[in-house]
Amino acid sequence: MLETLELDGKVIVMTGGGRGLGRAMAKALAEAGAKVVIAARTQEQMAQTVSEIRADGGDAIAVRTDVTDSAQVDALVAATVAHYGRLDAMFANAGGGGGVNAEFWEYPDDAFEEVLGINLKSAFYSGRAAAKQFIAQGGGGVIVNTSSGTAMRGNKNFAYPTAKGGVLSLTKSEATMLWGHGIRANVIVPGFVSQGPPRDEQDAAMRKQRGSFVPVGRLGEWWELGPLAVFLASDASRYITGNEFIIDGGGLAGGLGPVGFVPTHEW
């Protein structure tokens, strides 16, 4: 049954693969046998991920891509097929902050557009380009999007969660629209997860402090996205589509009071 976890020979694109969770997922996928195409804007960061994968004996290339430009996303898939001959999974993982600090009633159009472009349109472009290729090669294939726990609750910094909420909805619709071609779509929803090892002692102390607000008592670590990425990319999840995979240290299962609030009342 567990042979279904093997990714041997599968070709997987990871957008936002130059750092953080994208890099961690790309490395886990390569370790499970996949050939990975790293897409990001920053050349040095992509090169770092590729060299780390190759150092572990894996197979990876980098394709510089601005995922907010649909032509570049189409070119990314074309470059993947030109190099590896096919595409088996698309991780639409690129995303990030952007926007501005402003009151809601003063929030400017262009800042909102920017956040939607980075986080939501990018996921649409990536899913669309992948689906086109999946269908052209005879169907099958997997889309894995990255949303955010902030999408599930209210937030003062609204633009990012709004875009990530769109990613949740996009995933469900992709699952519904694309199964006719054997394509599955699921979404990873990280809570508070650190992007890599702490930079210095101060950074470590800040993480410890932030981690105290999470039910498990710590922040998640970048590598913890890896096993989930492998599961969702593989045939081990073949009866799962349209679903959310929350990895958040228990945060979203709770949230009715601060961690440490433990009511007691006896009859």
Add this chain to the structure above:
Amino acid sequence: MPKAAHFDLTGKKAMVVGVENPAGAAIARAYAEAGADVALCTLEPDAHVVTARKLAKEITAMGRESRVYVMDVTLGRNVQVTTRQIAKELGGLDIVCSAPDRFLAKPIGKITDTELANVFKLNFNSHFFITRTAIGEMEKNEDGGRIVIVTSVLGERGLPNTSAYAAATGATYNLIRSVSQEVARNQIGINGIALGWMDWQSDRIDPADDEAQRATRFPIMKRAGAAEEVGPLAVYLSGTGVGYVTGQIFPVDGGLLQHL
């Protein structure tokens, strides 16, 4: 053994309760494939014991330890005694999967007090008792443990005639969420697997009922699920890379919950 990191359960001691549920049996087999020793519990000393013994033999042939127990899950005390015996005989307890499942579908006006009590006993109280006892055992471990509860997507949707069963599975959803908050600091993780329409469920998907057959085409994938499609998720949820996942219920439903 899977090549992917964090799916290796070598040396882990697992208990699966409710192996008469094909999902439970598949999870036990998957745990063994991943390297764990597995105690198999049937709910009653009936014909299922024979099937469980066959599974135990299969697991032993893989080089793992496996034994069959009968666990009356309707009484907390019985769950505790049998679980302690298992932990003693296996040499510890790292992973517990709770998979009892007994369906009932009748108009609410026809469900008797006794039936309601029994539906809760088998589909909710059982999970409560198993979880309670598992936590007691896992608190003895330096590295905590992982609990996986197998329930149904009915825990989050309504369906005619399932008032009792859907309420029990809904209660199970919130058991998982609540307990996750309570034991998070002890490195004990608890998550659920919510099954959609599965190919063995003739109790709810009657092969002779056209409407029921239409229901199996309701998920995005337009088919019922199979037991072996449940095993790998349970291994993920019991592995070493899942310490930041707790309090969640993951559907294995072919996209059933996405139907508008």
